[in-house]
Every structure is written in C-alpha cells, then in structure tokens.
Amino acid sequence: MHHPDWRARLRGELTEWRPWITRGVVLAFAAAAGLVVAGFTWLAEMAFHQFQRIEQAAWWAPLLWMPLATAVIVWLTRRFLPGAAGSGIPQVVAAMEDTTPAGKRGLYVSMKLAIGKVVLTSGGLLAGLSLGREGPSVQIAAGVMHSARRWLPDRHTISEHGLLMAGGAAGIAAAFNTPLGGVMFAIEELWHRREQRSSALLISAIVLAGLMAVSIYGNNSYFGRILVPQLGWSLFGPGLLIAVVCGLAGGLFSRLLIVSLAGGKDIFSRQRARAPVRFAAGCALLVAVIGVVTQGATFGSGYEQTKVLLEGERTGELLYTPLKLIATWLTTWTGVPAGVFAPSLAVGAGIGSDVAALIGFAERPALIALGMAGFLAAVTQAPLTAFIIVMEMINGHSMVLSLMACALIASGISRLISAPLYPALARLQLLRLGVPLEPEKKGAHHTR
CATH class of the missing domain: 1.10.3080.10 (Clc chloride channel)
Structure with missing residues (x-):
C-alpha cells in the first residue's frame, strides 16, 4: 500500500508562498468586511436615534421630514449610485450569475457602492423609514470582499464567485451576529456552484467576519435570551x-x-x-x-x-x-x-x-x-x-x-x-x- 510522503507535503505546504498569501488576503478582507458592517450597524443605530429625537420634538414633524429626506435619498441614489437601490441581496445574486460579464460586476458590487450603501441606508433610518440593514450588509460586505481580488497572487484558487459568496454571507453573519446563519445563507441563496478547492477557506472567512462583530458588540444574542419552558x-x-x-x-x-x-x-x-x-x-x-x-x-x-x-x-x-x-x-x-x-x-x-x-x-x-x-x-x-x-x-x-x-x-x-x-x-x-x-x-x- 502506497503511503503519501508527509514530509514532502509539509515541505511543499511551508515553502509554497501563494496559498499563504491567498489565505492571508482573504481572511484580512473578511475581517475588514466584518468591521465595516459593525461600523455600519453603529451608524444606522445613531441615525435612527436622531430620527426619534425629531419625532419626539413634535408629533407632526415626521409628516414633513420623512418625505423631504426620502426625496433627497432617492435623488442621490438615482443620480450617483443606482446600483445601491433596494435590498442589496439581488445585486449580489446578479453579480454571481454566469451571464454577467466580469467587467460588469461593478454595476452591482464595489467599494464605491459599499460606502454609498452605508451612507444611504443610514439616511433611510434617519428618515424614519421601515427598513432593515441586514440586506444592505450583504452588498456592503460583498463589495469589500470582491475588492480583495486585486491583491491575490497569480494562479490563486479563489474565484470571484467565491469572494462574492463569502462576502454576502459574511454580511449576514456580522449583521445578525450569527456565523452559522451566514454559512447557511451562502448555501441557500448564493452558492450556485461548488467551490470545492476553497470552501474551507471561504467558510472560515464568513465565521471570521462574524467574530469581528462579536469582538465589538460582545457574544450576545441579537434579541437577548428568551426562556422557553419544556414544550409539549x-x-x-x-x-x-x-x-x-x-x-x-x-x-x-x-x-x-x-x-x-x-x-x-x-x-x-x-x-x-x-x-x-x-x-x-x-x-x-x-x-x-x-x-x-x-x-x-x-x-x-x-x-x-x-x-x-x-x-x-x-x-x-x-x-x-x-x-x-x-x-x-x-x-x-x-x-x-x-x-x-x-x-x-x-x-x-x-x-x-x-x-x-x-x-x-x-x-x-x-x-x-x-x-x-x-x-x-x-x-x-x-x-x-x-x-x-x-x-x-x-x-x-x-x-x-x-x-x-x-x-x-x-x-x-x-x-x-x-x-x-x-x-x-x-x-x-x-x-x-x-x-x-x-x-x-x-x-x-x-x-x-
């Protein structure tokens, strides 16, 4: 029976620099994605608190403030960042479609869109609108992760689809403080193909992004802990x-x-x-x-x-x-x-x-x-x-x-x-x- 030479494999693992650079870049951008989503969470919460101050100042204030603020947000979105409109999840799904040319993915995910999404979605909460930040977090984190491709070495094993999938899932993981939920979101909504050679690394990236949120906000459940007795x-x-x-x-x-x-x-x-x-x-x-x-x-x-x-x-x-x-x-x-x-x-x-x-x-x-x-x-x-x-x-x-x-x-x-x-x-x-x-x-x- 032939046994693999573990010494040769270990030597190859330690001397081949490209996999290590790839791992370092992917994990670094995953950590960055988690931190960006954590910052987005803080900004969105502060924005809504400001709206609540407006609401408390006069009961009729939202009737004037909300249409004005919403009109400004929609005008800015349509004029400068049309790819930021809506949830953000459909944009990531569209970017991962096989029919989408690589040169056109910037219509759906990019650092520019990620920054704009942070500001405009927070503006929506400042306007008091009924919206969530979790879908936008998917597009934001995907934009951060997608930008990692420029720093990867030649002949790396990580595809653009893989980066987008990991980024989108990392956004859910960091936004909800639910790493396992992020992994499942990737499998159900984003995983169109098998990323066999890099799946372990990408899942590690999702979990790491979630841990960035944990490190900032603590290992607390999003809505706290509910006590449920024995159910029958x-x-x-x-x-x-x-x-x-x-x-x-x-x-x-x-x-x-x-x-x-x-x-x-x-x-x-x-x-x-x-x-x-x-x-x-x-x-x-x-x-x-x-x-x-x-x-x-x-x-x-x-x-x-x-x-x-x-x-x-x-x-x-x-x-x-x-x-x-x-x-x-x-x-x-x-x-x-x-x-x-x-x-x-x-x-x-x-x-x-x-x-x-x-x-x-x-x-x-x-x-x-x-x-x-x-x-x-x-x-x-x-x-x-x-x-x-x-x-x-x-x-x-x-x-x-x-x-x-x-x-x-x-x-x-x-x-x-x-x-x-x-x-x-x-x-x-x-x-x-x-x-x-x-x-x-x-x-x-x-x-x-």
Whole structure:
C-alpha cells in the first residue's frame, strides 16, 4: 500500500508562498468586511436615534421630514449610485450569475457602492423609514470582499464567485451576529456552484467576519435570551396556525414586492417611472402617516418592538402587524437602499403575538419566535437560513425542531403564491446589462 510522503507535503505546504498569501488576503478582507458592517450597524443605530429625537420634538414633524429626506435619498441614489437601490441581496445574486460579464460586476458590487450603501441606508433610518440593514450588509460586505481580488497572487484558487459568496454571507453573519446563519445563507441563496478547492477557506472567512462583530458588540444574542419552558404537544396547533398564516402573508408580501418593483401599466407604476423622486416622497408621506397613527411603532427596522414582544410585553394593537407590513412595502417601493430582513422579523413577531393573544396561549415568546422564523422563511423562501438566524438571535436552541418545522411549512406555502423574492429581483437587476431576459421557465429558479 502506497503511503503519501508527509514530509514532502509539509515541505511543499511551508515553502509554497501563494496559498499563504491567498489565505492571508482573504481572511484580512473578511475581517475588514466584518468591521465595516459593525461600523455600519453603529451608524444606522445613531441615525435612527436622531430620527426619534425629531419625532419626539413634535408629533407632526415626521409628516414633513420623512418625505423631504426620502426625496433627497432617492435623488442621490438615482443620480450617483443606482446600483445601491433596494435590498442589496439581488445585486449580489446578479453579480454571481454566469451571464454577467466580469467587467460588469461593478454595476452591482464595489467599494464605491459599499460606502454609498452605508451612507444611504443610514439616511433611510434617519428618515424614519421601515427598513432593515441586514440586506444592505450583504452588498456592503460583498463589495469589500470582491475588492480583495486585486491583491491575490497569480494562479490563486479563489474565484470571484467565491469572494462574492463569502462576502454576502459574511454580511449576514456580522449583521445578525450569527456565523452559522451566514454559512447557511451562502448555501441557500448564493452558492450556485461548488467551490470545492476553497470552501474551507471561504467558510472560515464568513465565521471570521462574524467574530469581528462579536469582538465589538460582545457574544450576545441579537434579541437577548428568551426562556422557553419544556414544550409539549400544546404547541402543535398554535404553531401550525402560525406557519400557515406566515406562509400566506409572507408569500403575498413577497409577490407584492416583486410586482411593485417590476412595474406595470397601472397608474402607480407609470407615476413611479415618470417622477420617481416625487413618487418616493408620496410613499414616505404615507409611511409617516402610518407611523403617527401607531405612535411611532412602525418607524425604523422594528427591532425595539420585536425585543419588547419577546420580553413578554404587548406593544400596540392588532393593527400593528398589517401596518408594519404596509410601511415596509411602501418603503421598498420608494427605491431607497433598504432591506426587509429586520422588518420581516418584526411582522413575524407581531403575527406570533397576535395569535397568542387571540387563542390565549400562555407561552407567548415561543409563538413569537415561531412567527419570526415562519414569516422570514416565507418572504425569502430560504427556510434553513430563517430558522437558524432566529435560533441564534434569540438563543432558542431548545426550539430547534419547532422553528425548523414552522420555517419549512411557511416556505412551502409561500412557494405556491410567489416566485422566490431575491432571484426574481436579481432578474430585474440583470436588465441593467442591456440584454433582454428570456422568459423564466417554470421550475427554473436557482437550486437551494
């Protein structure tokens, strides 16, 4: 039997400099991506706190401030950084498409877009809009990682697709402080091909980016720790109800986003195409009205409301959940750089809380967690990513099977209603290449 010469392999490993340079560059840029996302998190939080000061100064202030600020953001985005509009995840997916020429990937990911995304998304929170920073974090981190290619040695084994995949996943890992969720996001949403020779290094990059956030904000769960007692069969009925409601609501929400952003022959789409800045200001005014009616509950990402719900307190009325969903849709329709992850978690938490209140279920935090996982899974149609992110965010390891089942059922129902959100929006992004897209065949969505 032939045995490999371990001395020769060790000597080759130690004397060949290219792999070591490659590893050093990739990990250095992964750490940088994590730090950039951590800085973005701080800036976004400060921006929203400033908006809250504006809101507290006078109840009517958002009615003036939000349309004005949104109009400025949309004008700046369309004039200087059109690739920064929207979530950011569709841009990364579009950049990773085989049909996208290497020279055109800068339309979707770059350091310039990453910096602009940080400023403009923070501006959206300064405006008080209902948006999340997690989707934008994907594009930001992907832009940082993609720029690493210029520093890699010749004949390296890392492809541009691999860098984009690692960067996008690192953005999720750092934004939510969930390294495992970042890995699963890469597999479900971004991993179009096998990166066999470099997968270990790329996964290390994702985890390292997540650890950068941990080093700054501490090893704390995103929403804290919820105490869930031993769960029994009493959770089955309410959990199934939440999965069905989340699947239906999430599928309709996803379809609404796709139809709205794709545009059509209706009067609203024509107005959006003819006067996008004025249309955005009108949408922002409606978001402001909703926020005033709900006494500020629907402003921002929804993080504070979700945390209050998980801690066992009621916030708002039954109308909070549908109004938060409408505010998020209108925010996305404006065209500002904005994600839907955090607002989706807020809507899901509202569904769980509402169901618990309606049926009188005692363990409300458990149903809220199921709602978060179910609605996020229905919107993104990435159930494994959804349940792992929620599990890590609330330190809810005792609910693994329940969260997984709810996410899978909700995602399955959503698939009957809507095409997968991010691939559909990525197709709209590919129109910027100037090449007409062929009609998408049924079942041609990317494999998860």
